Amino acid sequence: MKKLLFMMLLLPIAAKAADREEVYQQCLLQHAAKAQLPEVWHWVKKSCHQLHRELVVMPDKKAFHQCVLQHLPAVELAEVVPDVVHACANQHNFRK
Numbered sequence: 001m002k003k004l005l006f007m008m009l010l011l012p013i014a015a016k017a018a019d020r021e022e023v024y025q026q027c028l029l030q031h032a033a034k035a036q037l038p039e040v041w042h043w044v045k046k047s048c049h050q051l052h053r054e055l056v057v058m059p060d061k062k063a064f065h066q067c068v069l070q071h072l073p074a075v076e077l078a079e080v081v082p083d084v085v086h087a088c089a090n091q092h093n094f095r096k
Contacts, residue, residue, distance in 0.1 A: 027048035028048050037077075037078055043081070047069050051066070063094070067088035067091060
């Protein structure tokens with residue numbers, strides 16, 4: 001009986017974790033086609049992870065990762081990646 005009760009209590013937690021994983025995967029897929037550089041893909045994965053697996057709640061950190069996902073995937077020169085990341089950090093008062 002205790003096992004059944006315990007499992008019933010864990011069911012909503014497991015469902016939320018599955019939902020977060022699905023949203024994380026959607027984030028990756030949404031930005032994958034645009035990310036042509038390994039450095040960009042690294043930041044896309046990191047930002048999707050922070051937003052959808054770690055569930056970042058600090059406004060500055062969340063805004064930083066949203067900025068990265070909005071602006072970085074279109075970058076085609078590796079030399080520009082740090083500049084975009086730095087600009088997002090400065091815009092949202094966030095230090096990686």
